[in-house]
Amino acid sequence: MHIGPVVRAMNHNRTRVTLIILEIAITLAIVTNCVNVILAERAKMATRSGFEDTGIVRLHTRPFVPEFQDEAFIRTTVDADLQAIEGVPGVEAVANTSFQLWEGGGSSTEIRPAGSSSAPVRTQIYYGSQNITQSLGATVSEGRPFAEGEHGSGSGEESASVVIISRALAEALFPGQPAAGRSIEFVTGTGEATGDPYAIVGVMERFFNPFGMPGADPDPFEERGLFYPQRAGSYAQGLRYLIRVSDPGDMAAIITEIERRIVEVNPGRVVEFEPVSEKKARWFATSSLMVTTMTFIIAMLVIISALGLIGITALSVAERTRQIGTRRALGATRADILRHFLIENAIITAAGLALGIVATYALNVFLVANLVDAKMPPMLILFGIALLLLNAIVATLPPAFRAMGISPAVATKSI
Amino acid sequence: MFLYQIKTALKSLRRNPILTALLIGGIALGICIATTFVTLRHMYMRDALSQKKDQVFYVRLDSWGQDSSLDQFPGGIPNQITYPDARGLMSSPVPVRQTPTYMTKMFVHPDPGVAEPYQAEVRMVFADFFPMFDVPFQYGGGWPDAADERVEPVVVIDYATNLKLFGGENSVGRSLRLRDRDFQVAGVLAPWRPGLRIFDLTRDPTGAPEPIYIPFNHGEAMTLWAAGNNSGWKRQTINSFEDNIQSERIWLQYWVEIPDAESRGAYNDWLRGYIDDQRALGRFERPTRFAVTTIPALIEEFGLVPNGVKAMSLVSLLFLAVCSLNLVGILLGKFLSRIPEVSVRRALGASKAQIFWQHVIECELIGLIGGAAGIILSIGVLSVLGRFMDNGDALGLDGEMLLVAAVLSLLAGLTAGIYPAWRVCRVAPAMQLKIQ
Numbered sequence: 001m002h003i004g005p006v007v008r009a010m011n012h013n014r015t016r017v018t019l020i021i022l023e024i025a026i027t028l029a030i031v032t033n034c035v036n037v038i039l040a041e042r043a044k045m046a047t048r049s050g051f052e053d054t055g056i057v058r059l060h061t062r063p064f065v066p067e068f069q070d071e072a073f074i075r076t077t078v079d080a081d082l083q084a085i086e087g088v089p090g091v092e093a094v095a096n097t098s099f100q101l102w103e104g105g106g107s108s109t110e111i112r113p114a115g116s117s118s119a120p121v122r123t124q125i126y127y128g129s130q131n132i133t134q135s136l137g138a139t140v141s142e143g144r145p146f147a148e149g150e151h152g153s154g155s156g157e158e159s160a161s162v163v164i165i166s167r168a169l170a171e172a173l174f175p176g177q178p179a180a181g182r183s184i185e186f187v188t189g190t191g192e193a194t195g196d197p198y199a200i201v202g203v204m205e206r207f208f209n210p211f212g213m214p215g216a217d218p219d220p221f222e223e224r225g226l227f228y229p230q231r232a233g234s235y236a237q238g239l240r241y242l243i244r245v246s247d248p249g250d251m252a253a254i255i256t257e258i259e260r261r262i263v264e265v266n267p268g269r270v271v272e273f274e275p276v277s278e279k280k281a282r283w284f285a286t287s288s289l290m291v292t293t294m295t296f297i298i299a300m301l302v303i304i305s306a307l308g309l310i311g312i313t314a315l316s317v318a319e320r321t322r323q324i325g326t327r328r329a330l331g332a333t334r335a336d337i338l339r340h341f342l343i344e345n346a347i348i349t350a351a352g353l354a355l356g357i358v359a360t361y362a363l364n365v366f367l368v369a370n371l372v373d374a375k376m377p378p379m380l381i382l383f384g385i386a387l388l389l390l391n392a393i394v395a396t397l398p399p400a401f402r403a404m405g406i407s408p409a410v411a412t413k414s415i
Numbered sequence: 416m417f418l419y420q421i422k423t424a425l426k427s428l429r430r431n432p433i434l435t436a437l438l439i440g441g442i443a444l445g446i447c448i449a450t451t452f453v454t455l456r457h458m459y460m461r462d463a464l465s466q467k468k469d470q471v472f473y474v475r476l477d478s479w480g481q482d483s484s485l486d487q488f489p490g491g492i493p494n495q496i497t498y499p500d501a502r503g504l505m506s507s508p509v510p511v512r513q514t515p516t517y518m519t520k521m522f523v524h525p526d527p528g529v530a531e532p533y534q535a536e537v538r539m540v541f542a543d544f545f546p547m548f549d550v551p552f553q554y555g556g557g558w559p560d561a562a563d564e565r566v567e568p569v570v571v572i573d574y575a576t577n578l579k580l581f582g583g584e585n586s587v588g589r590s591l592r593l594r595d596r597d598f599q600v601a602g603v604l605a606p607w608r609p610g611l612r613i614f615d616l617t618r619d620p621t622g623a624p625e626p627i628y629i630p631f632n633h634g635e636a637m638t639l640w641a642a643g644n645n646s647g648w649k650r651q652t653i654n655s656f657e658d659n660i661q662s663e664r665i666w667l668q669y670w671v672e673i674p675d676a677e678s679r680g681a682y683n684d685w686l687r688g689y690i691d692d693q694r695a696l697g698r699f700e701r702p703t704r705f706a707v708t709t710i711p712a713l714i715e716e717f718g719l720v721p722n723g724v725k726a727m728s729l730v731s732l733l734f735l736a737v738c739s740l741n742l743v744g745i746l747l748g749k750f751l752s753r754i755p756e757v758s759v760r761r762a763l764g765a766s767k768a769q770i771f772w773q774h775v776i777e778c779e780l781i782g783l784i785g786g787a788a789g790i791i792l793s794i795g796v797l798s799v800l801g802r803f804m805d806n807g808d809a810l811g812l813d814g815e816m817l818l819v820a821a822v823l824s825l826l827a828g829l830t831a832g833i834y835p836a837w838r839v840c841r842v843a844p845a846m847q848l849k850i851q
Contacts, residue, residue, distance in 0.1 A: 015834070019744050023737065030733050037726060062534045064522040104619070105644065108487075122484075188650040191482065236520065236640050238534075270533055289803055290723040297448060297734055304441070308741035315748040363733075371722040371729070 006343050009320075016316055017348055020309065024352025024388055027305040029359035032376065032384035033367060034294045034301075040374035041287040049101060050206025050223075052137030055092070055248045056276040057255060058100060059085075062238040065268030069235045077266055078231045078239060082129065084261040085243060090254045092244045093134035096231050099126035099242065101136075102279040104210050108221065113173055114183035114197035121172045123165075124209060124221050127230035133164060133204060135242045141167065143180030143202035146229045150201075160229045163198045166207030168223035170200075179203050198228065210283065238269070242276075251275060302391060309395035313345070317399040324403055325410030334404045341400035349392040353385055360384070417776075420769075424777035427753075434749060435781070438742055442785025442827050445738030447792035450812070450820040452724075452731035454797060457819075458610040458810050459621075459720040467672070471547060472679075473616075473713050474669040476500055476690065477704035483648035489717045492706050494617055495644065498660040499698075501667045503689060505541075509682040510671035512543035517667045518615060518625060519639040524592040525580050535576075536642070537593070538615075538625040539634050545571070545602075547672045548614060553577070555587035555602035562601075563630050570598035571628040577603045594637065598629060610810075611719055613710055615668055617644035620719050641666040663698075671707070683707065735827055742781075742831035750774060750839040761844035774836035775829070782828020783821075790820050 010017050061081075067073050078096045085094040098107070110120035128135075133145045143164075150160055163184065170179035183197040207225035233239035245254050255273045262271055281288075317324075324337055364376040428435045475492050477485075478500060485491045496504070501515035521537045544550070545557035554577075558569040570591055577586055581600075590597045611620050633639060638656035647664040673679050683705075690703045714720065757770055794812060801810040812820075 015747065015838075016744065019740065019747075023740050026733065026737050026740065030730060030737065034730060037723075041723070062520075062522075064524075064532045064534070194650055236642070270531075285804060286721050286723055289800070290727060293452075293727060293800075294730070297730060300444065300448070301734060301737060304444070304738060304741060308744060311741075311748075312744035315744065318748075319751075367726060367729075371726040 003343065006340055006347065009340075010344060010347065013316060016312060020312060020348050021352040021355060023305055023308055024349060024392070025356035025359045027301060027391075028353060028356030028381075028384050028388055029363045030301055031298055031387065032360045032380050033363050034298045035384070036364065036374050036376055036380055037367070037372055038291050038294050039380075040372060041291050045284045045287050045291075047208060048206065049208040050136075050138060050204070051101060051276075052244060053101065053276045053280055055137065055246070055251075056101065056135070056242055056244050057251060058274045058276060058279070059241040059243060059258065059262070060238055060272045060274075061240075061262065061269045062272070063235055063266075063269040065266075066235075067266075067268065074233050074235075074239065075231060078129070078233060080265045081239065081241065081262060084265050085241065085258055088254060088257045088261060090245050090247065090250050091258070092137075092246045093131045094241055094243045095129045095132040095135040096233065096239065096241050097126060097128035097132055097135075097227075098232065098240065099128060099132070099136075099209070099227070100240070100279075101209065101242075101276050102283045104283075106209065106211060108211070109226075110187045111173070111184045111226070112187055112193075114185040114193075120187040120191070121169065121224065122221070123169050123224040123226050124207075124211060125226045125228070127232055128227045129231050130229060132227055132229070132242075133202070135244045137244055138207070139205040140164070140202045141205040142170075142178060143200065145202055146227075147201075150229045161196060161198055162201045162229060164202040164204060164227045165200055166223055166225040167203055167205050168207065169226060170203045172224060248277075302387070306391050306395050309392060310398070313396050313399040314402075317341070317403045320403075321406055321410055324406045325408055328406065328408035328410075337406070338400055338404040341396065341403055345392060345396040345400070349389065353388060356384075356388070357381060420773045420776045421780070423773055424780050427777055428780065431749070434745065438745060438781045438831075439785040439788060441738050441742050442782055442824065442831075443788035443792060445735035445827060446786045446789025446820060446824050447796060449731045449735040449823055450790060450793040450816065451796045451800070452728040453819060453823075454793070454812060454816045455800065455810065456720060456724050456728040457813075457816055459714070459724065467549070468711050469709055470674045471670060471672050472707045472709060474504065474671055474686075475706040475708070476686075476699075477701050478663065478665070478699055479701060480648040480663075481700040487646070490706065492704060493646070493665050495646070495665040496667050496669050497663055497665050498667060500693075501669060503693070504669055504671075507671075507682065507685050507689070509678055509685050510673050512547045512672040513670065514541035514544045514547065515631060515667045515669045516540045516544060516614060517634075517641040518618070518643045519634070520642045521593045521627070521639065523580075523627070524594075529580060535627055536625040537627045537629060537639075539631045539639065540628055541631050543672070544614075544628070544670075547670060551605040551607055553603045553605040554585045555600070558601040558630065563632060566630060566632040566636055568596055568598045568633075569601040569630065571602040571604065572600060573604040573624070573626040574606045576626045593627070593629070596637065611714065613713070614670060615643060616713065616717050616719070617668070620717070635660065679707070735823065736830070739827045739830040742827075743834060746778065746832055746835040747838065750835045754839065754842050757839055758842050758844050761842060767840045770842075771836050771840035774839055775832055778832025778836065779825060779828045782824045782826075782831075786820060786824020786827070789824065790817065793820070 082094055082096060085091060107125050108122055109125045110122050112118050112120045130146045130148065130150065133140050146162070146164065150162055165179065173179065173184065174182060179200050180203055181200065183199050185193040185197045186195055188194050207223050209225060211221050243258065245251055259271055259273070328337065360381060361376060368375060474496070475494065476496055477492050478497055479485055479493055485493070488494045496515070505513065505515065507513070517539050519537050519539060520534050522532050523535050524532045541563050542557045542560050553574060557571060558567070562569050570593065572591070577583055580591065581589060586600045586603060589600050591600060608623055612618070612622050612624055640656065640659065643666065645664055645666040647662065649663045651658070651662045651664070653659050653662055653664070671682070673682055686705050686707070687703055690699050690705065693699050708716065761770065790812070797810055797812065804810065
């Protein structure tokens with residue numbers, strides 16, 4: 001079969017050819033970029049915090065009776081609360097802490113190895129009572145969790161002198177060296193050390209807490225986090241706990257029992273529970289919305305462009321009925337006609353895909369520069385090409401077969 | 416002539432109802448998707464005081480320490496101001512309205528028969544806050560300026576709080592106990608849910624406005640600590656509220672309304688003078704820097720429209736483009752099959768321009784009918800989407816978006832039809848007659 005007649009025929013129908021090429025190109029660009037964004041968002045949603053998110057529930061008690069304005073009263077209440085919650089069957093561990101998972105925000109500070117003059121490292125910082133690492137289900141890979149008696153109580157003489165830090169922070173402070181057993185100091189804005197040094201007793205393997213608002217990435221702290229042992233709470237901010245249960249399925253029953261015992265300790269407060277899984281879902285609300293809608297758009301787009309291709313190919317066959325009949329009358333076989341259309345479509349599709357690859361990268365470069373952080377992996381383009389090839393075959397085979405069936409007698413009839 | 420062309424176009428559309436339905440469906444789908452996501456994006460800007468966008472400004476001052484990093488703040492300038500500066504800025508005579516503001520949490524003690532005590536977010540504001548942000552009232556209004564000076568116990572509550580505590584009646588003049596003090600209701604807000612809680616950008620900006628508002632000056636009197644974002648650079652021991660309001664910590668937002676450009680220049684000069692005065696007192700270690708920013712610029716600077724939403728609106732417009740492109744092929748076929756008819760009309764005296772415009776009008780009719788269907792569809796899609804979003808209540812079509820949808824429909828019709836219309840109007844009359 002000669003390419004010549006096919007190309008000449010295409011040249012005769014430049015508009016139609018251009019239309020199909022453009023359509024394939026734009027469809028490829030949109031489909032691949034949508035899938036890319038979907039994959040990137042899904043990867044973000046799969047981010048592991050390093051904690052057992054599904055088994056943790058957050059408890060916030062907000063006092064409204066004036067006794068809570070007294071710091072000593074708060075201290076005893078926290079101890080009584082911890083004891084009451086620990087006693088509930090199904091509770092693995094509980095801690096009184098300022099740390100709130102999947103919420104954004106928090107406190108940050110600058111620290112450096114004690115006695116050194118190296119550049120300070122900025123880290124998130126939270127207080128937590130003795131069982132903080134256990135209540136998070138965090139892996140302490142070096143050193144140990146906090147021990148009995150290490151937790152202080154807010155201001156003054158009882159405050160602690162040990163910390164647990166994350167692996168990422170340990171690496172930033174002591175690259176390539178063990179961190180447990182070393183000391184750190186807090187640094188002021190002017191670069192001076194303040195207070196006594198703190199000893200690092202443990203290093204937790206992972207620590208992920210989104211510090212910014214949802215969508216405000218990248219996270220400025222890159223898993224750098226620090227806990228110091230302390231009970232705290234206040235009349236204004238309330239007392240906050242993280243509770244890990246052994247079986248997330250029992251969460252509802254456990255929450256009811258905890259609420260009963262907490263109110264028994266002191267009824268002068270409002271009690272709120274929020275499973276961390278719910279907070280996480282809320283954190284990713286925009287992402288999951290995006291994934292759903294983009295999936296919908298892709299599906300619609302593939303259907304529409306298939307319909308469009310079918311329509312335009314059918315039209316081109318109908319337009320050329322007489323020519324095909326003439327060629328058949330002049331001796332072309334049915335196979336020749338089929339081959340003509342298949343080659344024509346192969347050339348058009350190839351041109352469309354080639355332009356599409358350029359368009360895909362152009363759109364991706366624009367998206368990465370302005371909107372989403374998701375570079376286009378080459379595998380994804382291959383997937384898009386395969387999808388559109390399939391689309392092109394499905395759309396062009398029926399009209400091509402119809403063309404094959406045109407009888408030579410058509411040529412002799414007038415319109 | 417125009418009416419005649421519309422009549423001809425309608426006739427042509429009726430001739431092949433299936434094809435017409437396909438064309439209209441294509442446009443409708445494209446318009447539905449495009450309108451939905453453009454509206455989603457628009458929601459973040461909507462109600463952000465669009466009619467006052469160059470009159471209301473957010474004020475920021477670079478009160479940071481000489482060597483302390485400012486990297487954490489959008490635009491590299493502290494995102495809030497200190498309490499001493501809030502007091503200092505209030506002394507400026509330039510703005511027609513101004514208020515420092517922050518969010519605190521207080522216990523509300525309703526009548527025991529009505530509800531249990533609960534903790535609520537309370538926004539501390541001066542009376543200027545309400546007119547400045549066009550806050551809508553159902554009953555009463557903001558408090559008089561005198562109530563600010565005399566630190567009167569007056570309160571403005573939102574629609575939901577009024578429903579909960581007073582059964583939705585006109586509760587102006589009734590009493591409400593906040594912590595340990597009775598406040599008198601001065602106004603009840605109408606339902607109010609802007610897409611962005613623009614006046615406090617340091618918290619989740621898509622949250623609802625606070626349910627309760629009391630005069631700012633109660634902050635000192637009742638020692639009401641800010642419950643929002645709070646940053647600092649100086650190591651200062653803060654053991655009391657007194658320490659807190661004298662410290663260099665930033666935890667207040669500051670807003671001014673200045674209607675004319677001249678006064679804006681004057682306000683900038685005033686700020687420079689203020690910073691110089693403070694520097695003389697040992698504050699403001701760094702070179703004079705401040706920002707007086709409009710709301711649209713602020714939305715951009717703080718990156719408040721999620722990038723995902725921007726990306727989706729871009730993709731949806733491209734989707735509409737593919738829909739139109741698809742229609743080009745179909746319309747081309749439809750119009751070209753009509754060549755014999757057109758050539759007869761040309762032979763009978765119709766000009767090229769008349770033929771061209773008649774076909775363009777036919778396409779625009781398709782665009783408009785499809786657009787109308789698409790808008791109806793997108794109202795449905797938006798209400799479904801709204802249920803999945805925190806700030807979904809604010810999601811919906813407004814006049815501006817309807818206009819955008821109409822323009823997009825016309826554009827889509829034009830994109831699809833202009834080339835086929837041009838092709839068909841070039842038909843030479845004689846040639847076609849001869850073949851026939």
